[in-house]
Amino acid sequence: MKILDGKQVRQADAYTIAQEPISPLALMERAAHAFVHWYINQFVQTRPVAIFCGQGNNGGDGLAIARILSQRSYSIQVYLVAHTSNPSDDYRANLDRLQGHHRPILLSSEADIPELSDQVIIIDALLGSGLNRPADGLLAVTIDKINHCDNKKVAVDIASGLFMDRLNAPSDAIVKPDYTVSFQFPKLPFLLPHSAAYAGEWHVVDIGLAKDFIAHCDTPYELTDYESAERLKKPRAKYAHKGTFGHALIIAGSYGKVGAAVLAAKACLRAGVGLLTLHIPKCAYEIVQVSVPEAMASIDVKKKINTLLPELQGYTAVGIGPGLGQHTGTLQMLQQLLSLATCPLVIDADALNLLSENKELFGLIPRKSILTPHPKEFERLAGPGRSDLDRLHKGREFAQKHGVIICLKGAHTAVIDDCGRVYFNTTGNPGMATGGTGDVLTGVITALLAQGYSPVAAARLGVYAHGQAGDAAIKKTGMAGLTASDVAEHLRLD
Numbered sequence: 001m002k003i004l005d006g007k008q009v010r011q012a013d014a015y016t017i018a019q020e021p022i023s024p025l026a027l028m029e030r031a032a033h034a035f036v037h038w039y040i041n042q043f044v045q046t047r048p049v050a051i052f053c054g055q056g057n058n059g060g061d062g063l064a065i066a067r068i069l070s071q072r073s074y075s076i077q078v079y080l081v082a083h084t085s086n087p088s089d090d091y092r093a094n095l096d097r098l099q100g101h102h103r104p105i106l107l108s109s110e111a112d113i114p115e116l117s118d119q120v121i122i123i124d125a126l127l128g129s130g131l132n133r134p135a136d137g138l139l140a141v142t143i144d145k146i147n148h149c150d151n152k153k154v155a156v157d158i159a160s161g162l163f164m165d166r167l168n169a170p171s172d173a174i175v176k177p178d179y180t181v182s183f184q185f186p187k188l189p190f191l192l193p194h195s196a197a198y199a200g201e202w203h204v205v206d207i208g209l210a211k212d213f214i215a216h217c218d219t220p221y222e223l224t225d226y227e228s229a230e231r232l233k234k235p236r237a238k239y240a241h242k243g244t245f246g247h248a249l250i251i252a253g254s255y256g257k258v259g260a261a262v263l264a265a266k267a268c269l270r271a272g273v274g275l276l277t278l279h280i281p282k283c284a285y286e287i288v289q290v291s292v293p294e295a296m297a298s299i300d301v302k303k304k305i306n307t308l309l310p311e312l313q314g315y316t317a318v319g320i321g322p323g324l325g326q327h328t329g330t331l332q333m334l335q336q337l338l339s340l341a342t343c344p345l346v347i348d349a350d351a352l353n354l355l356s357e358n359k360e361l362f363g364l365i366p367r368k369s370i371l372t373p374h375p376k377e378f379e380r381l382a383g384p385g386r387s388d389l390d391r392l393h394k395g396r397e398f399a400q401k402h403g404v405i406i407c408l409k410g411a412h413t414a415v416i417d418d419c420g421r422v423y424f425n426t427t428g429n430p431g432m433a434t435g436g437t438g439d440v441l442t443g444v445i446t447a448l449l450a451q452g453y454s455p456v457a458a459a460r461l462g463v464y465a466h467g468q469a470g471d472a473a474i475k476k477t478g479m480a481g482l483t484a485s486d487v488a489e490h491l492r493l494d
């Protein structure tokens, strides 16, 4: 699913109106019905509804939603905030249509803002994607009051006060909803850590904007959702043998961090690799042979760290990093690997830290290698970002400049390809913020690369499957109890 900017959404809107054709008012009605369809599946009729409306089209949606809910026997009360001398035509039309069903209350000062009982659900339709300055005056006061209620809150399209395409200042008044029901597309701030709190749990509803327009819309931002993940998957052929699914080499582990190598190996096998060799220091030999009997071991000359690059011939993908440590001998091995590798690599954890400390090695990284930093590791690589958006721009620049793919890990891990396109992941949960899940991810992506997936597909599908495994695992363990081993165990690539 694509993520469009405000201008593109307006263009999609105008194109649909002209080509379908459909009147703007009928399109607003369709959007309101799509919202209500979601709403009635979520909240029972016995919960009263307070709908706060502005005077743009977002407010028009709110009024249409109020009418449709009232026709469905929901008990509603509309509160209007007059913030412009020029209300939109479709706002006016829906205000007319509401007459006979319901009498809205106009809020003209702070004292008019109602105290709501706990049972009331708040629908926020004050401001939408047409926000062109921070909310102030009575709008800001109303937003503040809404935020101070414990009531459940649902934003129509986007939380009032949240900019779609630019950063808000920390002091801006923005509704903090429990849910956002977004029309046709998610908005970029839903995917960024600092603004995600202003989206709550977000849902996208189809309002029938023209599919051909959307298909041709050029945007750097997309989601990896269920449909796109399914499209990325390659079926496993009936007459396949273990050679069909590649031979992965994972270079991992050091004294005290052998577990990282084990986790990466288990995940690699669960993600369907044909053969796996683990290159490990001597101290890890017995641990690995016992805990991952399916993997072959390549043993380093050193007891506690990896220093000697094995012969690379025959491997279809190489992953390096989990539990590696940052010893000088290991750095030399990494340098050798970067120079000699003929296939793309997966570079994680300590291998990334070694690169950050030795930036002159960037030029050696094989093209289309996959780097999997968490935000701190990314800052060490590319410098600090002033904001999430700035970090994302830095990621796009870095990926293009060095011809690599970056998995910038977070709640919505961003896979950034070497053309600067960004694919936000939609699976996973906060339980996965625990030691070892990164090692599991390295194993999964290395397995997919080894099986012949393109690096971008391996990164997108790997990140998606990793999150999906975390989601499956918490059904048994709960969020707090989730371990990286649970994630590895619940991986399912078909």
Ligand SMILES: NC(=O)C1=CN([C@@H]2O[C@H](COP(=O)(O)OP(=O)(O)OC[C@H]3O[C@@H](n4cnc5c(N)ncnc54)[C@H](OP(=O)(O)O)[C@@H]3O)[C@@H](O)[C@H]2O)[C@@H](O)CC1
Pocket (backbone or CB within 6 Å): 009, 010, 012, 013, 027, 028, 031, 054, 055, 056, 057, 058, 059, 060, 061, 083, 084, 086, 088, 126, 127, 128, 129, 130, 131, 132, 133, 134, 135, 136, 139, 156, 157, 158, 183, 184, 207
């Ligand atoms: N294609 C779709 O997806 C569809 C979208 N639809 C809906 O339309 C919504 C977008 O509608 P919209 O453009 O009218 O914007 P919206 O935010 O309601 O109002 C903007 C008005 O408020 C004003 N204003 C701006 N900032 C302000 C501020 N801080 N404080 C005070 N005033 C401020 C500004 O006027 P100004 O005061 O600048 O003259 C402007 O007139 C979208 O979110 C969705 O809900 C559906 O109906 C159908 C299909």
Ligand SMILES: [K+]
Pocket (backbone or CB within 6 Å): 058, 124, 125, 126, 127, 128, 155, 156, 157, 158, 159, 160
């Ligand atoms: K809103």
